[in-house]
Structures are given as structure tokens and as C-alpha cells.
Amino acid sequence: MNEKNKIENQKLTFKLATFEGPLDLLLHLIKENQMDIYDISMATITSQYIDYLHQMQTLELDIAGEYLVTAAMLLNIKSRMLLPNEQAQESEEFDDPREELVQQLILHQTFQMAAGKFKDYASERQKSTSREQEPVPSDAKLGQLKQGTSVYELQHAFARLITKKQLSRPVTRQVHIERYTLKEEMVRLKARIFTTKNAIEFTEVVSDETDTEQLVTVFLALLELIKRGAVIVSQATTLGPIIMRSGEDNALESS
Structure with missing residues (x-):
């Protein structure tokens, strides 16, 4: 070359x-x-x-x-x-x-x-891995409703209580400091159920004077007690009264 x-x-x-x-x-x-x-x-x-x-x-x-x-x-x-540029000669712009x-x-x-x-x-996202949902442990103690009763039916029964209080009409409310807590209502509801030998209806633990905030808190307390197995709930008929009685875990303990 x-x-x-x-x-x-x-x-x-x-x-x-x-x-x-x-x-x-x-x-x-x-x-x-x-x-x-x-x-x-x-x-x-x-x-x-x-x-x-x-x-x-x-x-x-x-x-x-x-x-x-x-x-x-x-x-x-x-x-x-x-x-x-002729324009530049005549003007600065x-x-x-x-x-x-x-x-x-x-x-x-x-x-x-x-x-x-x-x-x-x-690049940063590729360094991360999404965690899959853990399966429910086999020994977990999950609350159960009595056979023939569902959460859907409980919701309807609760909705009927709300309707009876005529909450559908417009109201004027003010925001106040929280007056009722879930823990306090759970203790009160457990005490009422466990000190009663026979089953009682949900309407017996509330009254016409019970305001909406407390009514909702009591219902949430009932759901939490059902979940923990401390209370057993049933309904004789569809949309019928909510019947409550103590469950197997009937020791009155603050949770």
C-alpha cells in the first residue's frame, strides 16, 4: 500500500x-x-x-x-x-x-x-420491587357473622335507623372537638351486652336523643366487636332488628 x-x-x-x-x-x-x-x-x-x-x-x-x-x-x-441591514441603520431595533x-x-x-x-x-423505579399482599395467616382469629346474616343486611338495617331520624333534610352543623371515641363506645357497648343475660336489640343501646356522631360511632364499635368475636349479631328477618348477644370472648376488657 x-x-x-x-x-x-x-x-x-x-x-x-x-x-x-x-x-x-x-x-x-x-x-x-x-x-x-x-x-x-x-x-x-x-x-x-x-x-x-x-x-x-x-x-x-x-x-x-x-x-x-x-x-x-x-x-x-x-x-x-x-x-x-438598512433597518438597523435607521433604528436600534x-x-x-x-x-x-x-x-x-x-x-x-x-x-x-x-x-x-x-x-x-x-432507572430509580427499576431498583424498587412492589411487595405482594401477604396471605391471611391460617391461625388468624377473624370475626364472623351468624349464619344467615351479612354485612350488607346490617348496612340496610343501619340505613333504616338513619332514615327514622329524618337525616335526609338539610341541616346546618358546626365542627366540634371529637366527643365520642371508638374505644369508649366499644367498652360501653360490651358492658351493656355482657351484663344482659338475654340478647338485646341495637336500638336498645341508642335512643331518639342520640345524635348522629354518637350513633355512627356506636355502630362502628359494634362492627369492631363482631370482628373480634366478642359479639354475635343476627337478624330474624331481612332488614329486621339487629339482635346482639355476647360471644365466646365475653370478658369485659378495654381494647
Whole structure:
């Protein structure tokens, strides 16, 4: 191989970076030249951009049409900046031929930064693993309703109590400090049920004077006692009265 062929081969030996379009290439050139994006040297950038296209042609790489369109735009801007600006001579304000290009570059740069953030988020998310729901332990003591009674029926019975109190009409209320707690109502309800030998109805532990806040708290206390197996609930008929009696765990304990 002679010296001339060696020189030609050396000219074809270079590495091209991968860019996602002409704006991506322009931002790369601006960064490499440490230019202000608002004050681009069109002569330098245009020359380097066209050199890059020539390198792609030398390697017989396909050049997308958008690269050629951008090259034409750069040459147009460069030529407009070389021509004397009559408007600038008459006034200090004039249209900068680079303005539209700068706006496109800033918008593209913004999308690049956003894409980088999303990539970082995706990378961090891949380091995490979602925990699957643990199965219910076989020895767990779960509350049960008496056969023939369902939570759905309890809800209907409770809704009927609400209706009897005529809560459907608009009322004006004020927010107050919590007057009833679930723990206190559970203790009171357990004491009432455990000190009564016979089964009692839910309506016996509330009255017409019981306000809505306490009524809801008492019902939630009943559901919690059912869940813990401390109270057994049944209904003789659909939407009938809620009958309560003590369960197997009938020791009066504050929970």
C-alpha cells in the first residue's frame, strides 16, 4: 500500500456521534464551541454542520431530509446576517435572523432535559420491587357473622335507623372537638351486652336523643366487636332488628 492510499484511508477513519435529528446536532456543536445559545456564531456553526453532513456522505450513510432542510436554513440565516441591514441603520431595533432558530433550539433543549428526568425516574423505579399482599395467616382469629346474616343486611338495617331520624333534610352543623371515641363506645357497648343475660336489640343501646356522631360511632364499635368475636349479631328477618348477644370472648376488657 503506497503513501497516497494510506492518507486516503486515514481521512475515512473517524467516529460520528449519534444524534436524534438536526436540532440535536446543532445543540451538540454549540456546546462543543462553548457558545451562548442566544448569540450563535452562524459562520462557525454552519461550517461545522455542513462538514458533519459531508462526513455522513463519505461513509455512505443515509441523510434524512430534515438534515438538508436545516442546512438550507443555516445558509439562509448566514447570508442574511452578512447583508447590510438598512433597518438597523435607521433604528436600534431590528429582527435577528437567528431568533426563530434559537426558539427551536431552546424548545428542543427543554424536551431533552425532561426526557433525561423521566429516564432517571425510570432507572430509580427499576431498583424498587412492589411487595405482594401477604396471605391471611391460617391461625388468624377473624370475626364472623351468624349464619344467615351479612354485612350488607346490617348496612340496610343501619340505613333504616338513619332514615327514622329524618337525616335526609338539610341541616346546618358546626365542627366540634371529637366527643365520642371508638374505644369508649366499644367498652360501653360490651358492658351493656355482657351484663344482659338475654340478647338485646341495637336500638336498645341508642335512643331518639342520640345524635348522629354518637350513633355512627356506636355502630362502628359494634362492627369492631363482631370482628373480634366478642359479639354475635343476627337478624330474624331481612332488614329486621339487629339482635346482639355476647360471644365466646365475653370478658369485659378495654381494647
